[in-house]
Amino acid sequence: MEQLSTLKQIEQQCLMNTYARQPVVFTRGEGVYLYDTDDRRYLDMLAGIAVCGLGHAHPAITEAIHAGADTLLHVSNLYYTRPVMELAAELTRVAGMNRVFFCNSGAEANECALKIARKRGKEHSAHKTEIVCLRGGFHGRLFGSLSVTAQPKYQRPFEPLVPDVRVIDPNEIGELREAVTGRTCAVILEPMQGESGVHPVPVELIAEARRLCDRMEALLIFDEVQTGNGRTGSWYLWQQLGVQPDVLTTAKGLGSGLPIGACLAGPRAAEVLQPGDHGSTFAGGPLVAGAALATIHTIEAEGLCAHAAAVGNGILKTLRSWHGSAHGVTDVRGRGLMIGFDLDAPIARAVVSRALELGLVINATGDHTVRLLPPLILTAEQADEALTLLSQAIQDVRTPA
Ligand SMILES: *Cc1c(COP(=O)(O)O)cnc(C)c1O
Numbered sequence: 001m002e003q004l005s006t007l008k009q010i011e012q013q014c015l016m017n018t019y020a021r022q023p024v025v026f027t028r029g030e031g032v033y034l035y036d037t038d039d040r041r042y043l044d045m046l047a048g049i050a051v052c053g054l055g056h057a058h059p060a061i062t063e064a065i066h067a068g069a070d071t072l073l074h075v076s077n078l079y080y081t082r083p084v085m086e087l088a089a090e091l092t093r094v095a096g097m098n099r100v101f102f103c104n105s106g107a108e109a110n111e112c113a114l115k116i117a118r119k120r121g122k123e124h125s126a127h128k129t130e131i132v133c134l135r136g137g138f139h140g141r142l143f144g145s146l147s148v149t150a151q152p153k154y155q156r157p158f159e160p161l162v163p164d165v166r167v168i169d170p171n172e173i174g175e176l177r178e179a180v181t182g183r184t185c186a187v188i189l190e191p192m193q194g195e196s197g198v199h200p201v202p203v204e205l206i207a208e209a210r211r212l213c214d215r216m217e218a219l220l221i222f223d224e225v226q227t228g229n230g231r232t233g234s235w236y237l238w239q240q241l242g243v244q245p246d247v248l249t250t251a252k253g254l255g256s257g258l259p260i261g262a263c264l265a266g267p268r269a270a271e272v273l274q275p276g277d278h279g280s281t282f283a284g285g286p287l288v289a290g291a292a293l294a295t296i297h298t299i300e301a302e303g304l305c306a307h308a309a310a311v312g313n314g315i316l317k318t319l320r321s322w323h324g325s326a327h328g329v330t331d332v333r334g335r336g337l338m339i340g341f342d343l344d345a346p347i348a349r350a351v352v353s354r355a356l357e358l359g360l361v362i363n364a365t366g367d368h369t370v371r372l373l374p375p376l377i378l379t380a381e382q383a384d385e386a387l388t389l390l391s392q393a394i395q396d397v398r399t400p401a
Pocket residue numbers: 104105106107108138139140141190194195223224225226227251252
């Protein structure tokens with residue numbers, strides 16, 4: 001506890017005030033568990049916001065990072081290194097896409113996607129510059145990605161934003177039909193919206209977006225920063241929906257904790273960027289590429305996509321059984337190990353705090369909504385352990401001692 005107050009003091013003096021941190025100091029992790037300064041154990045049902053898919057200190061990742069540290073950290077993209085080329089081959093294979101641009105984060109992956117859309121649009125016509133996005137979506141906090149993140153609380157302080165963005169309601173297919181015209185260069189969407197509380201976008205709207213993009217010569221961009229890399233039970237969610245995007249962005253779980261993002265393109269978008277159009281100094285270096293390559297190989301070798309689907313189904317079933325019970329759970333959403341549920345009172349943040357006291361790490365996306373994004377390696381027994389603690393946390397908040 002001594003350490004926590006010291007670190008809090010530094011935070012208050014020296015850090016920009018951008019995060020609401022929970023009152024805990026983690027020192028190490030092992031598998032699905034985290035440990036604090038008193039070596040108290042916590043079951044991690046958040047995985048660093050869908051980042052640590054293989055849990056903590058997975059030997060395959062540790063080994064890949066050691067190998068990178070022992071040999072070559074960085075040379076820039078002016079030269080070849082083996083891990084980067086191998087990762088490009090493996091990632092395009094599992095994602096079902098043609099080419100990839102590597103970057104350092106989810107927001108950067110979307111910046112790349114938007115630049116591809118604008119350049120390609122303008123090659124058709126000077127007026128083909130409009131980007132259609134969905135209300136409630138989240139695509140990142142840089143100016144381009146923020147401009148298509150249709151949520152006033154994120155956008156308002158930073159206006160004016162990138163122009164030529166049109167916002168539609170994900171449940172109004174008519175709005176989509178009106179918005180996509182000859183002036184549209186792209187439609188960008190998360191097939192399941194994460195930061196807004198795990199809301200699947202209706203598959204009819206996604207399929208209609210595909211048809212309209214084909215008809216209007218626009219690109220369909222899927223932001224799979226959160227849904228990707230095995231999280232929802234397949235490599236990428238598009239593979240379950242049967243609607244393939246022209247551009248697919250991902251990040252979060254790709255590097256198992258090292259920062260890496262990727263913008264992948266299919267046939268209609270893969271040749272748009274040419275030398276000088278885009279780049280990044282740090283992006284796609286051999287160390288992070290090695291960790292991402294080890295992530296892909298481990299997900300494949302351990303069958304973690306199917307595993308995530310099975311364990312996630314079990315959790316969804318239990319949460320749904322809490323409907324109408326004393327828990328006050330009103331809605332349960334998700335796929336694989338990306339799960340959100342609503343409570344009938346604005347107690348989500350209190351539940352997160354109580355869960356932490358009980359040794360369970362979870363997250364609230366709003367006053368009513370709790371989100372679970374556990375490591376993909378979570379076993380059914382560990383899922384039961386989490387649900388027992390979660391049930392306790394909700395009951396404790398509803399009936400304070
Ligand atoms: C987290 C997230 C982003 C932003 O990723 P950063 O790495 O934080 O820039 C973009 N899109 C989606 C869907 C996300 O979940």
